[in-house]
Amino acid sequence: MSGGYSFDISYGKMRVPVYRVYATPLEGISAIPESAFTGRPNTLFALEVDVEVFGRNFFPAYEKGDNSNVVATDSMKNFVLRQALSYEGATLEGFLEYLGRNLLAAYSHMEALRVSGRELPFHYVPVPHQERFEQSEVLFSRAHGDYAVASLDLARDEQQHPTLSNHRCGQVGLELFKVTGSSFTRFYRDEYTTLPEREDRPLFIYLDVFWKYGEVADMLAADHQRYVPAEQVRDLLQTVFHEFVSESIQHLVYEMGKRLLDRFPQLAEVSFEAQNRTRDPMAVSSVDERVKVYSDPFPAYGLIKLTLSR
Amino acid sequence: MSGGYSFDISYGKMRVPVYRVYATPLEGISAIPESAFTGRPNTLFALEVDVEVFGRNFFPAYEKGDNSNVVATDSMKNFVLRQALSYEGATLEGFLEYLGRNLLAAYSHMEALRVSGRELPFHYVPVPHQERFEQSEVLFSRAHGDYAVASLDLARDEQQHPTLSNHRCGQVGLELFKVTGSSFTRFYRDEYTTLPEREDRPLFIYLDVFWKYGEVADMLAADHQRYVPAEQVRDLLQTVFHEFVSESIQHLVYEMGKRLLDRFPQLAEVSFEAQNRTRDPMAVSSVDERVKVYSDPFPAYGLIKLTLSR
């Protein structure tokens, strides 16, 4: 309470761009049937970092303009960049935990933190090498499709030691178009229904997926044996979409969720946000009925959510 | 629980664009000292609407591909557009409540809803009229600055009647640049600090503000006497920023919050998300020290949050 009011405060630095070169390679990953991914060199480890700080010690800045406890967000940015140099691990989640732990160690008046990161994805570029094509070791192509995210909440235990109080990992921004093999029929019809039933629709979805571990030790262990790489999650979702003839997006994400929880017993929960971006049919060939033309739909879109936990 | 899993589900239609012409004018607004706003004609009442539906009745679509209870999101879009025609009120919040109540009435298998709206702001255009300039009654200019938002949660009470379970109103996207009259000094310094102290900085903030009423009847009453228009909130925030010499953004938003709660006793809570977008000093005139050149800063930015409640 202050001046008769209750308050809730936080502050921090958002979107610090970090390009660390020659980070530790990601190795030791357990293979899964749906994906060829088992590691990456991390030559270019690029991400964008948010730091949000919680604590009632910062309230005098709000109430009285007393900045004596305020760590300038510009200093936080410098802190993030230096931690990126000294980090010796290989994962987004590991870096965020390292950063958060060191922030709490450096600033005793910070009560709790949220540290978040978004991968800035770069793809390897194939170049000719002795009659074959190999990945360049120095040249990378910035991708603007799906990317990994993670968010970790750190607090202090009774001995003031940092403790991981919550976490969420994810891969966001997938955009997947399945040309044939999806339907949407027998839905509820009334006076507001103008959509026709479609036995075979060109299902185009935008998809974000998130997951939580049962034990955070599995996420952070240096051997990576039970680490769940976002690349494998993405490949698994694509495989399910490729294989499964869905009756709806609801049906599809539920199938994806079951497969993820089956494949990764170390996960406690998975969740999905799927946008329906299916294109509109415009013309069909009279010669070959597979041959069709679609175009963009009305801009509003359906959104389907699912959280599945053990 | 299903197949050994717990689940949480919802779905809906996002970003339905609505342009209603000749809606009911907003009248009866109580004036405040910080703003000239007391109403608007609503000739062009434009917004973007989201509908999110909750209910375990939709789970068979996820689990078995059984769509028999699924109201297609395309039908929701049609529903929204028809409600926009029949709505006889004058406010964003009133329309959302009307829409949500009618959705729950039409679909008994929807357990709860979230209906959200974003103003698509249009400004009046001045045109010459009898030696003066007046607002055109037919021509409007689409603005891309700040705009009003609102989100209402509707549930059912024990008699299955719709009830408003939560709400939040706001004005988002303000971008305010104060050329002189802001400082940031005497903050915490350590090895990570490279930011100099600034007695007079060109404070540029991006600002979102949100509010909740103590009694939702004040938000929805047809006489609008205790309705808080987003235009007045924006004007009040601008007036505080204009008047107040702040020691930090924390200091500034706290002053804004106190003023809002003082001015509008019908509000129970206000909250702020302010981004620090202050420009970097590049050059100062040796002739007139007010004359300066600034340029864009490093892209990461500070974020300051405050919630203040009675």
Next chain:
Amino acid sequence: MSGGYSFDISYGKMRVPVYRVYATPLEGISAIPESAFTGRPNTLFALEVDVEVFGRNFFPAYEKGDNSNVVATDSMKNFVLRQALSYEGATLEGFLEYLGRNLLAAYSHMEALRVSGRELPFHYVPVPHQERFEQSEVLFSRAHGDYAVASLDLARDEQQHPTLSNHRCGQVGLELFKVTGSSFTRFYRDEYTTLPEREDRPLFIYLDVFWKYGEVADMLAADHQRYVPAEQVRDLLQTVFHEFVSESIQHLVYEMGKRLLDRFPQLAEVSFEAQNRTRDPMAVSSVDERVKVYSDPFPAYGLIKLTLSR
């Protein structure tokens, strides 16, 4: 020619952000009937600047990696920011001409230049002052609607003196919605025509307008008597749109073009790029036929161009 090839080269710095405070006020503007604009204080003179340099002296950098003549684009950025401090005029065009002339004076190996600028528009904020509302002298609101642009080409004459070889001024990004008073009928119909005729459509256009002076002295003169402010151009276009019942966008922009050339005899040419963003009709009230609901159309849009010169 080089290595058997012909070449064409240029390089420069794009999008240098400039925020000059307390620039010289714009005064001396001649009034026109369609606009209340006759000047502005220029307390915050904000723009984004491009510099593009032409000259065969830079070719050794391409051919041999010889950078000895290459002015780093980072240095160009520094040059722009310092010129923004010393500029004593009041217009976008004036600043660009000052910048270009000084660049050619400083770097004898630059043969020719294109300097372009885009206004970063800020609106004045009304604040209470002695029972009335006045524009704040220190607080400004960043607008994201239409804004002024200009592009000047500078070359050298036979004595190597800078000379203005071409120019174009403009106001871009207008988005104007006229609720009633526009038609589109009696157009060409064939097997591809599905669009119905509309006697009264809700015409929504995005509009860019450009102009050239007959004599550049009128654009650059310090007294501003024959200077054409982008604000007046915008107001004139809005007035024509407000008044004129058009048969098409072609019809409308032609009317706008004639009015501009009539009003500003100092202009030699005006041109338009207008996008048709008319919304789709969705529902009409059975009680009051003025009351309608529109929504967003298919994303492709019509583009109409016109250049009109004396």
Next chain:
Amino acid sequence: MSGGYSFDISYGKMRVPVYRVYATPLEGISAIPESAFTGRPNTLFALEVDVEVFGRNFFPAYEKGDNSNVVATDSMKNFVLRQALSYEGATLEGFLEYLGRNLLAAYSHMEALRVSGRELPFHYVPVPHQERFEQSEVLFSRAHGDYAVASLDLARDEQQHPTLSNHRCGQVGLELFKVTGSSFTRFYRDEYTTLPEREDRPLFIYLDVFWKYGEVADMLAADHQRYVPAEQVRDLLQTVFHEFVSESIQHLVYEMGKRLLDRFPQLAEVSFEAQNRTRDPMAVSSVDERVKVYSDPFPAYGLIKLTLSR
């Protein structure tokens, strides 16, 4: 001339989205050493099309509101979509030529046309298949990186037959980051120079490349033997960047241009627009000097252009 004015007019439809499924596969491509690309199935042939129409026959619409010759842009959209269904070729350029030729055949009052297209890029998705990973034949991932473009101008010859008067092909939106192996030193220094010399900089460029054929028959021939696929151009540019230690971006694009003209004798001209997006050095490891952290630079950027023709 009209009413004392000269005029220049055109109009058309922009950004028509086209998703053609099961188009003709691209085959017969000649291999080059820098690329593994020799064709694609075209299961999903997606692009965005612009049509711009020229002709003085449309002037009565501007001058008098007489729409009798105006083909509604909505009809043009319908025309584009139907042509996409009947097109039997395999390339972006081929489709645009087919579309343009048919437009001129259908509308005798259109004097000339510009038809442009932008690839909407989709990547193949790897899925497990008999112990290996193969490209899914039905599922595609929308990419948001670089994409192909083309623009064709069609006019009428003296017999009113359509003729291709100009063309330009391209691949735009490459974003390439080379971690090591680029320098920028010994450039021009003066009082405006603050940039340090860098022997080894992390060169990050955004790159657009365009090309023109000597004979348009090579571009349009059904056997594709001398067709230049945008995929090969992209791979060639990446290979040059990978191999070449540049002294500047000027130096790099010149090397790319020479290689393109050497590799593809059927091309008459290549041109480049390269943006310098090199990141700023922030920290270097004291243990391993390869290990560094970079962050985002000041937002203004250098732009380097080159056109090279035989």
